Amino acid sequence: MKGNLWKVSDLLDETDIRFAQKRFFDLRSGYEYYGLTEKVLMRMAREAGALYKIYTTYRVRRDLFEAYLREQYRKENGL
Structure with missing residues (x-):
């Protein structure tokens, strides 16, 4: 596997692996995968x-x- 995905490969299912192989994703697959609404996903992506x-x-x-x-997570958690 490319990158660091192999480090957590035991925690991933087929959906995670297929999603990680994409360079771009559309809004529908993004809000299904991340669990965000379309409006929030667009705002964050922008x-x-x-x-x-x-x-x-x-x-x-x-x-x-x-x-x-990852950057937002680090800011919120003071890392």
Whole structure:
């Protein structure tokens, strides 16, 4: 496996692995995976600089979005 995903591979299911292989995801799969509403997901992706509009469809760049989530988690927990 690429990156650090192998370190937690015993905790992942097929859905997690398929999602981690994507570079971009659409809003529907994002709010299903992360459990966020579409509005919150768009706001957070925009703040992360990870939101792209391709014609009428929005895509989120997963690596930037997850880096933003990790950064916000560290801020909230004082790490």
